[in-house]
Amino acid sequence: MSAASQPELKPGCAYRTRDLRRWSANPTRLARRLVQEGKLREAAHGLYYAPIPSKFGPAPASSEELLRAFLGGEPYLLTGPPYWNSLGLGSTAMFAVTLVYNTRRSGEFRLGGRRFLLRRVYFPEQPTAEWFIVDLLQHHDMAGAGLSELRAGLVATLRSGRWDRARLREMAETYGTKATLALVDEVLRESEYAV
Numbered sequence: 484m485s486a487a488s489q490p491e492l493k494p495g496c497a498y499r500t501r502d503l504r505r506w507s508a509n510p511t512r513l514a515r516r517l518v519q520e521g522k523l524r525e526a527a528h529g530l531y532y533a534p535i536p537s538k539f540g541p542a543p544a545s546s547e548e549l550l551r552a553f554l555g556g557e558p559y560l561l562t563g564p565p566y567w568n569s570l571g572l573g574s575t576a577m578f579a580v581t582l583v584y585n586t587r588r589s590g591e592f593r594l595g596g597r598r599f600l601l602r603r604v605y606f607p608e609q610p611t612a613e614w615f616i617v618d619l620l621q622h623h624d625m626a627g628a629g630l631s632e633l634r635a636g637l638v639a640t641l642r643s644g645r646w647d648r649a650r651l652r653e654m655a656e657t658y659g660t661k662a663t664l665a666l667v668d669e670v671l672r673e674s675e676y677a678v
Contacts, residue, residue, distance in 0.1 A: 492522055492533040497544050497552035500529045526595035527553070549594045550583060559585035560606045567619040567626050570612065572636035574619060576626040605658065613651040617659045620666060634670055641674035 490506040490513070492498070503510035503517075514531055517523040523531040524541070526549055534541030550559055563582030567574045580591065580598040584606045592599050607614055616637065623630055640646060648671055655667035 494535040573632040
């Protein structure tokens, strides 16, 4: 391989084997060589990243960058306990995997030593806090939270004016199940009246 055809790899970027075709007719062999040279690290079969130099040694690519490459640029959304817990509705769950909604794949995958649970689910392009509330209500069992506890927290925060009531109803209608929509309607009615 000539010096002119040396790949220009950006630190922190993830690459599929097919992305290396612009530098070689045999991208698999090129990937193996770049891994041996330390210019790439293997994140999963056919997925690599260029490590980021740091004073503590080579750092991996971000989860977002690995997912971007793994899903071929298709839209995805990170959700789960970090987002649900921040709502302040009573959920305190922790997962060993990152929950990712996308339009392409389902299953559990290990990318760069991190575990991701991918689900093919309909989700908004720009999720709001109200969408995450609906997501939590639908996955309360995964969050280890009871519906009665979440309901009480939602009523209290709605009474304090924390959420957009119309947007919450819209998110439940668009992205929720019938049961979730019924629960949101009940909570909206209950939160209108002072205790």
